[in-house]
Amino acid sequence: MQHKLFAFVLFLFFTSGIIGQTEQNISISFNNTPLKEAVLQVETLSNKKFYFDEAWLNGYFVTKEFESQPLRNVLEEIFSNTNINFVFVDGRVILLNNTYVYTELPADYFNEEDPDKNIIQENNNAPIFEEEYSAQQNVQKRNLVTIGKQRPNSANKTYVLTGIIKNDKTGEPLQNLSISTVDRKRYAVTDANGRFSIQLPYGLNELETNLLGFERIRQDVIMYGDGSLNLSLRENTESLEEVVVKSKKDANVRDAVVGVTNINIEAIKTIPLVLGERDILKVATTMPGIKTTGEGSSGFNVRGGRADQNLILLDDAVLYNPSHFLGFFSAVNPFTTGSLEIYKASIPAEYGGRLSSVFDIETKTGDMEKFKGEGSVGPITANLAVEVPLIKEKASVIAGFRATYSDWILRSLDEEELKNSEASFYDGIVKYKHNINSNNFIQGTFYYSKDRFSITSDSIFNYNNRLISLKYGHNFSEKSRAELILVNSQYKYGINYEADANEDFNFGYELNEYQAKLNFNYNISPKHKLSYGLSSKLYSIDPGDIEPIGTNSDVEAKTLDREKGLESAIYLADLFEVTDKLLLDLGLRYSFYSALGPATQNVYAEGVPKSESSIIEVKEFDNNQTIKTYNGPEYRFSGRYLLGNEFSVKAGFNRTIQYLHLLSTNTTQSPTDIWKLSDLNIAPQRANQYSLGFFKNLSGKDLEFSIEGYYKTMDDLLDYKIGAQLVMNEDLETELLQGEGKAYGVEFLVKKNSGRFNGYLGYSFSRSLVKLDSQLMQERVNNGEFFSANYDKPHDFSMVANYKLTKRFSFSGNFTYQTGRPITYPIGRYVFAGEEQVLYSDRNQYRIPDYFRLDLGVNIEGNHKLNKLAHSFINISVYNVLGRNNPYSVFFVNEQGQIKAYQTSIFSVPVPTITYNFKF
Numbered sequence: 012m013q014h015k016l017f018a019f020v021l022f023l024f025f026t027s028g029i030i031g032q033t034e035q036n037i038s039i040s041f042n043n044t045p046l047k048e049a050v051l052q053v054e055t056l057s058n059k060k061f062y063f064d065e066a067w068l069n070g071y072f073v074t075k076e077f078e079s080q081p082l083r084n085v086l087e088e089i090f091s092n093t094n095i096n097f098v099f100v101d102g103r104v105i106l107l108n109n110t111y112v113y114t115e116l117p118a119d120y121f122n123e124e125d126p127d128k129n130i131i132q133e134n135n136n137a138p139i140f141e142e143e144y145s146a147q148q149n150v151q152k153r154n155l156v157t158i159g160k161q162r163p164n165s166a167n168k169t170y171v172l173t174g175i176i177k178n179d180k181t182g183e184p185l186q187n188l189s190i191s192t193v194d195r196k197r198y199a200v201t202d203a204n205g206r207f208s209i210q211l212p213y214g215l216n217e218l219e220t221n222l223l224g225f226e227r228i229r230q231d232v233i234m235y236g237d238g239s240l241n242l243s244l245r246e247n248t249e250s251l252e253e254v255v256v257k258s259k260k261d262a263n264v265r266d267a268v269v270g271v272t273n274i275n276i277e278a279i280k281t282i283p284l285v286l287g288e289r290d291i292l293k294v295a296t297t298m299p300g301i302k303t304t305g306e307g308s309s310g311f312n313v314r315g316g317r318a319d320q321n322l323i324l325l326d327d328a329v330l331y332n333p334s335h336f337l338g339f340f341s342a343v344n345p346f347t348t349g350s351l352e353i354y355k356a357s358i359p360a361e362y363g364g365r366l367s368s369v370f371d372i373e374t375k376t377g378d379m380e381k382f383k384g385e386g387s388v389g390p391i392t393a394n395l396a397v398e399v400p401l402i403k404e405k406a407s408v409i410a411g412f413r414a415t416y417s418d419w420i421l422r423s424l425d426e427e428e429l430k431n432s433e434a435s436f437y438d439g440i441v442k443y444k445h446n447i448n449s450n451n452f453i454q455g456t457f458y459y460s461k462d463r464f465s466i467t468s469d470s471i472f473n474y475n476n477r478l479i480s481l482k483y484g485h486n487f488s489e490k491s492r493a494e495l496i497l498v499n500s501q502y503k504y505g506i507n508y509e510a511d512a513n514e515d516f517n518f519g520y521e522l523n524e525y526q527a528k529l530n531f532n533y534n535i536s537p538k539h540k541l542s543y544g545l546s547s548k549l550y551s552i553d554p555g556d557i558e559p560i561g562t563n564s565d566v567e568a569k570t571l572d573r574e575k576g577l578e579s580a581i582y583l584a585d586l587f588e589v590t591d592k593l594l595l596d597l598g599l600r601y602s603f604y605s606a607l608g609p610a611t612q613n614v615y616a617e618g619v620p621k622s623e624s625s626i627i628e629v630k631e632f633d634n635n636q637t638i639k640t641y642n643g644p645e646y647r648f649s650g651r652y653l654l655g656n657e658f659s660v661k662a663g664f665n666r667t668i669q670y671l672h673l674l675s676t677n678t679t680q681s682p683t684d685i686w687k688l689s690d691l692n693i694a695p696q697r698a699n700q701y702s703l704g705f706f707k708n709l710s711g712k713d714l715e716f717s718i719e720g721y722y723k724t725m726d727d728l729l730d731y732k733i734g735a736q737l738v739m740n741e742d743l744e745t746e747l748l749q750g751e752g753k754a755y756g757v758e759f760l761v762k763k764n765s766g767r768f769n770g771y772l773g774y775s776f777s778r779s780l781v782k783l784d785s786q787l788m789q790e791r792v793n794n795g796e797f798f799s800a801n802y803d804k805p806h807d808f809s810m811v812a813n814y815k816l817t818k819r820f821s822f823s824g825n826f827t828y829q830t831g832r833p834i835t836y837p838i839g840r841y842v843f844a845g846e847e848q849v850l851y852s853d854r855n856q857y858r859i860p861d862y863f864r865l866d867l868g869v870n871i872e873g874n875h876k877l878n879k880l881a882h883s884f885i886n887i888s889v890y891n892v893l894g895r896n897n898p899y900s901v902f903f904v905n906e907q908g909q910i911k912a913y914q915t916s917i918f919s920v921p922v923p924t925i926t927y928n929f930k931f
Contacts, residue, residue, distance in 0.1 A: 035081075035082060036081055037056050037079075037081075038077060038078050038080070039052060039053065039056060039077050040077065041073040041074055041076070041089070042074055043074050044072060044074070045071070045072055045073075046071035046072060046073055046093070047065055047069070049089055050063070050068065050089075050106075053085060053086070053089075054104075057082050057104070059082075059104050060102070060103045060104070061103075061104045061105075062103060062105045062106065063095075063106035067093075067095060067106065068093075068095075071092070073089045075088055082104075083099075086104070093160070094109040094157070094161075095107070095108060095109075095160075096109070096110060096111050098112045109157050109233075109235065110161060111161040111162065150228065151228045152229050153228055153229065153230040153231070154231075155231040155232075155233065156230065156231070157235065158232060158233065158235060158238035159236020161235040162235065162236075168212075168213050169210050169211060169212050169213065169234075170211060170212075170213065170235070170237050170238070171209070171210055171237045171536070171537055172211055172232065172234065172239070173207065173208045173209075173237075173238075173239045174239045174240040174241045174242065174489065175201075175205045175206055175207075175242075176188055176190070176205050176220070176242045177241075177242075178225075178243070178244065178246070179245045180246060180379075180404065181379035181380045182379060182404040183205075183376060183379060183446075184203070184206075185201055185225065186202065186205065187201065187222070188205075188221070189220070189221045190207055190218055190219070190221075191209075191218065191219055192211070192216055192218060192219070193217045193219050193229070197209055197212075197216075204486075206489075208537060210537050211234045213235070214233060215231060215232075215233050216231070216232050216233075217229060217230075217231055218230045218232055225244045225245065226245050226246075227247075228244065239489045241449075263706050263708070263717065264653075264657055264659045264706045264707070265651065265653070266594075266651065267357075267594045267596035267649050268354070268356075268357035268596060268649055268663070269356050269357050269661040269662065269663045269719060270300070270354065270355035270357055270663065270702050270721070271352065271355070271357060272298050272301070272355065273351070273352055274295055274350075274353070276291060276350065276351065279291060279345070280870075280884065280928065281813045281821060281823045281886070282294055282297075282813075282823060282868075283823055283867060283868035283888035283889070283890065284825075284866070284890070288926075289345040289346075289928075290345065291343060292333060292334075292341035292343060292370075293340075293341060295351070295370075297773065297811055297827065298353075298773055299759065299760050299773040299774065299775040299807070300313060300314050300756070300758050300775055300777070301353065302804060302829070303338075304801065304802045304832055305899050305917075306862070306864075306899055306917045306918065308899075309332070309333075309334040309338035309682070310334075311370075312802040313353075313355055313367045313368035314355050314367060314368070314756065315367075315723055315752070315753075315755070315777060315779035315800070316366055316368065316723075316725075317367070317673070317728070317800075317802075318673065319365075319671070319673030320366040320368070320669060320698075321367055321369075321370060322362060322364060322365035322368070324370065324371050324372060325372045325374070325458060325480075326372070326373060326442065326456040326478075326480040326482075327482065327496050327498055327528070328458075328478035328479065328498040328499070328500045328526075329500040329524055330343075330372075330458075330476055330478065331476060331500060331522060332474060332682060335438070336436055336464075340392075342460045343372055344394065344411040344413055344438060344440055346385045346386070346395075346396035347374050347396045347409055347411035347440050347442070348373070348374060348375065349374060350371075351371070353368060354368055354369040355367075355368050355721075356700055356702040357663045357702070358665055358667065359542075359598065359647065360582040360583065360600045360647045361528075361530060361544060361546075363546075363580050363582075363600055363668070364548075364578060364602075365669050366668075366669045366725065367667075374456055375398075375442075376409065376444045376454075377398035377400070377407030377408050377409035377442065377444065378398040378407060379400045379402075379403065379405065379406065379444075379446075380403065381400065382397070382398065382400065383397065383398040383931070384396065384930070385930045385931075386929055387926055387927065387929070389924065389925075389926040390924055390925070390926075391415050391416065392413060392414065392415050393416065394412075395411065396409065396412075397409070401443075402445070405445060405447075406444065406445040406446070407444055408441060408442065408443045408444075409441070409442050410440065410441045410442075411439065412437070413437065413439075414436070414437035414438075415434070415435045415437070435464070436461065436462040436463070438458070438461075439458070439459055439460075440456065440457070440458045441456070441457050442455070442456045443456075450487075451485050451486070452483075453481075453483050453484075454484075455481045455482070456478070456480040458476065458477065460475060460477075461473065461474075461475040462474050462682070470506060470507065470508050470510075471506070472504070472505070472506055472507075472682065473504065473505050474502070474504035474505070474683075475502075475503055476500075477499075477500075477501040477503075478501070479498065479499045480497075480498045481496070482495070482496050483495045490535075491532070491534075492531075493529065493531045493532070494530045495529055496528040496529075496530070497527050498525075498526045499524070499525050499526075500523070500524040500526075501521070501522065501523050501524075502521070502522045502686075503520065503521045503522070504519075504683055505518060505519045505520070506683065507560075508560075509560060512561060512563045514564065514565065515559065515563075516557055516558060516560055516564060517557070518555065518557045518738075518739075519555075519557075520553065520554065520555060520685070521552070521553040522550070522551070522552045523550075524548055524549070524551075525548060525549045526546060526547065526548035526549075527547055527548075528544065528545075528546040529545055529546070530542065530543075530544040531543050531544055537588070538589075539585055539586070539587055540585070540586040541583070541585050542583075542586075543582060543583040543584065545580065545582070546579065546580050547577065547578070548577075548578050549576075550574070550576040550578070551574075551575050552575075552686060552687075552688060553573050554572075554573075554574060554685060554687075555571040555738060555739045557569050557570075557739060569739060571741060572611065572741075573609075574606075574610070574687075574688045574690070575606070575608070575610075575635075575688075576605065576606050576607060576670060576671075576688040577607060578602065578603070579604075580600055580601060580602040581600070581601055582600040582601075583598070583599055584647065585598075592652055593650065593651070593652050594652075595650045596648070596649045597648055598646070598647030598648065599645070601643070602642060602645060602668055602670075603640070603642040604689065604695065605637045605638075606637070606638040606640075607632075607635050607636065607637060607638060608632030608633050608635060608636040609632060609634045609636075610632045610638055611629060611630070611631055611632075612630045612632065612690060613626045613628075613629055613691075613692065613742060613744070614627055614630060615627065615692070618786075619787070620745075620787055620790060621745045622745050623742065630691070638690055638691055641668075641670065641689060641694070641695050643668055645665075645667055645668055646664060646665065646666045648665075649661065649663030649702075650662055657710060658705075658706070658708075659706050660703075660706075661702075661703070661704045661706065662703050662704075663700075664699070664700070664701055664702070665698075665699070665700045666698070666700075667697070667698050668695050668696070669697075669698075670689045671686060671687070671688060671689070672687045672688075672696065673685070673686055673687075674686075674687050674729065674737050674743075674747070685737055685738065687729070694749065696725065696726065696727050696728055696729070697725070697726045697727060699723065699724050700721060701723075702719060702721045703720050703721075704717060704719035705718050712763075713763060713764055714763055715762040715763075715764070716760070716761050717758075717759070717760045718758070718760075719757070719758045720755075720756070720757045721754075721755065721758075723753065723754040723755065724751070724753050725754070726751050727749045727750075727751075728749065728750055729747055729748070729749055730747070730749070730750060730783055730792070731746055731747055731748065732747070732789075732790075748783050748790055750781060750783035751781075752779070752780060753779075753780050753782075754778065754779040755777065756775055756777025756778065757776050757777075758774075758777075759773065759775070760772070760773045761773075767814060767815045768812070768813070768814050768815075769813055770810070770811045770812035770813050772809070773807075773809045774807065774809075775807045776805055776807075777805060777807070778799075778803060779800040779802060779803040781799075781800050782795065782797045782798075784796075792854055794853075798853060798855050799855045801832060801855065802832060803832065803855070804829045805830045806828070806829065808826075808827070808828040808829075809826070809828075811825050813870075819872040820869070820870070820871060820872075821870045821872075822867070822868070823868040823869075824865070824866065824868070825864075825866040826864070827864050828863040829861065829862045829863070830858065831858040831860050831861045831862060832858065832859060833855035834855065834857050834901055835851050835853075835854050835855055836852045836856065836857045836903075837850065837852075837903055838850055840910075849903075849910060859900070860897075860898055862897045862898075863895060864893070864895055865891070865895075866888060866889065866890050866892060868887060868889070869887045870885070870887075871884070871885040871887070873885075881930055881931035882930045882931070883927065883928065883930075884927075884928040884930075885927055886928070887925050888923070888925075888926075889922065889923045889924075890918060890921065891918050891920070891921050892921055895919075896914075896916050897916060898915065898916060899915045899917050900914075901913070901914050
């Protein structure tokens with residue numbers, strides 16, 4: 012109570028000269044007048060003496076007209092956009108820099124209160140920081156900063172502080188940095204652009220930053236209003252035993268999205284994989300809900316979706332074939348990859364064109380301060396990536412190149428035909444990033460890959476990906492930014508056949524995609540974060556071109572007509588924090604598609620199967636003339652509700668539309684499959700997915716638990732008739748069927764992210780079913796009932812573990828079990844037209860044997876000396892330790908009237924590998 016009486020005495024002393032004064036009216040006008048000059052003019056007209064520091068008024072100008080206004084009103088207007096307050100004392104006007112003098116006391120000033128009643132309650136979103144030091148880390152104290160202008164009656168308010176935090180040396184934004192009050196009750200985490208937004212109470216706040224590898228600072232900030240504060244942090248070079256800062260430790264619990272998988276690029280180096288190649292996409296298949304049809308197969312099946320229903324993006328450009336070496340390796344260089352996010356549900360509204368998932372792969376930005384490099388040498392591949400600063404702290408380039416140098420692995424496979432095969436590949440990527448200034452940047456990526464293989468002695472196959480991505484980013488303000496993205500993706504393949512001089516030919520296929528996107532982000536308030544934009548892409552497909560080789564070839568030259576389609580979309584999304592517990596991610600996307608000419612389209616009679624004989628009209632379309640249009644809304648809704656500090660429930664609903672189809676008669680995706688656009692006879696695919704999940708963390712033990720369930724329906728899925736001819740078919744729609752599908756499942760995942768023993772265990776039970784029903788018997792499969800898709804594997808179990816024995820030595824293991832995929836078996840014989848025929852079961856009625864595999868590895872880190880040319884890492888692993896003869900496929904052959912079954916395996920024996928990795 013005594014401190015309040017003392018304050019009251021000072022209050023009476025200071026305000027004694029204020030009470031009872033009167034103000035005169037002033038008429039004056041200003042036109043871009045310097046504030047100092049304006050103050051002197053008002054001083055002359057008011058006949059009062061003004062006291063101030065001239066430095067406070069520098070840089071401000073006034074444009075305003077006053078007609079017979081009280082002096083107080085005039086001063087409030089001219090100081091409205093500054094930090095200047097004022098007070099009248101005995102005929103004098105005293106200007107104050109961001110200080111306010113109260114002329115009356117609050118009504119309850121002398122009431123005894125709980126001194127802690129205004130303490131901000133703990134924010135449940137606060138991150139948890141785990142730190143173990145062998146030496147005390149220095150915390151740098153920064154000078155006091157005042158934000159906003161002090162005003163009366165604002166002491167009980169909160170204000171928003173925004174800003175950007177960058178690397179002091181390189182100027183690169185610092186992502187996943189936590190900035191919080193020292194009591195952890197208010198916090199924010201920087202995004203990919205280094206931006207943060209934190210809500211702070213009125214008055215003095217002490218902020219602290221945390222990010223592994225960078226200095227920790229404490230910044231005193233006085234909040235009188237909303238404002239911004241940009242910071243630069245130095246890299247922390249102090250030698251520590253171990254520092255672990257987890258600024259997004261609870262992201263899996265607190266984010267609104269459901270069905271998202273993040274792959275830790277650095278951590279995958281210890282996972283034993285075939286031939287020792289670090290492979291981010293293969294690691295993704297060990298997570299629940301992401302499968303392949305078999306060992307060494309290309310393509311992914313995500314939550315019951317087909318291989319063509321995944322949008323695989325590399326720096327915003329589509330990668331149409333993400334595999335090398337017949338599916339054994341991914342076509343993405345792990346040394347140049349910065350991040351991989353996989354959306355199995357809750358697909359952001361900005362993405363479209365696929366039903367099941369988005370694989371968002373982002374290339375690292377090259378170091379802008381010093382030259383760096385990383386590489387590896389394995390049994391069949393070599394890889395090298397370098398980072399080169401071009402303009403210090405402003406521009407850099409990262410480049411990576413990878414290639415094979417041996418065909419020995421194919422010769423060692425347990426398949427006689429493959430022993431005489433050959434296969435090779437290479438890929439290269441270059442990314443340039445230039446920070447023009449704090450508000451503008453440009454970046455560009457070029458990627459190219461090529462594969463060449465020969466499974467038989469008479470055919471050589473080749474395919475290649477090429478993509479170009481350009482991005483320009485601009486910050487309008489702390490709250491608003493935009494990106495313009497231009498991309499081109501190309502996929503080509505060819506077949507060279509030379510076995511019989513009368514049948515020799517060259518075949519070529521090419522797909523091009525051109526896209527422009529404009530994305531905006533606007534943070535309306537701490538509770539509303541908007542994203543919106545538009546995009547348009549042009550498809551151009553040359554579906555087939557065959558030419559004879561040599562003058563003796565009887566093959567007729569033929570070129571199919573080019574297909575074109577234009578797909579455009581607009582989208583709007585809002586991340587809405589309804590309460591501290593309820594967070595909603597609401598998105599709406601509306602897509603439009605037009606099939607374009609020039610083209611020839613058949614119109615078929617209704618009620619009969621599509622065939623050459625049922626064509627009733629042939630329509631001709633000129634160049635860019637619209638053939639058929641499709642459109643529709645795509646909903647992207649998800650939400651999170653906190654059941655506790657580290658426990659949440661999430662739910663989501665997605666509606667997606669896909670205008671592009673992949674046609675294949677193979678069980679697995681093949682490099683020579685055909686992409687087909689929707690047109691007059693083929694409707695786009697559509698899907699609805701419902702998701703529900705529970706997420707729980709145990710912070711003391713650093714454990715994450717999640718269980719997610721989903722149900723998905725799909726319409727207008729493309730399938731094919733028995734014996735369909737898909738290549739070089741001008742009337743392709745006569746070989747196709749369109750039906751419906753459904754998929755459902757439950758996914759369980761437990762992860763331990765740190766400690767000597769770490770890893771994860773995942774299990775999913777899922778089903779994927781297809782229904783091909785029609786009033787026409789010729790277009791009905793399995794009597795129009797639902798049957799298992801080719802990739803349906805109900806049980807999928809994976810365990811990845813790593814045990815750190817010492818700082819340099821660790822052991823790792825990978826165990827996988829999957830139900831065998833479906834297959835159609837011959838079940839009998841019958842005689843038709845005097846010939847014996849084989850009777851097959853319903854499609855996919857049986858299954859091949861189950862698949863399981865154990866891999867083990869030893870990881871040896873190089874010594875930790877600071878002064879050495881390069882840091883090394885050696886991985887010694889054995890793939891398929893148990894020598895399990897897992898079936899890749901089962902096929903049947905009629906030998907002398909006997910139907911015999913044969914099984915094909917890829918790796919039926921243990922495969923040892925040693926890989927040397929280095930960094931410099």
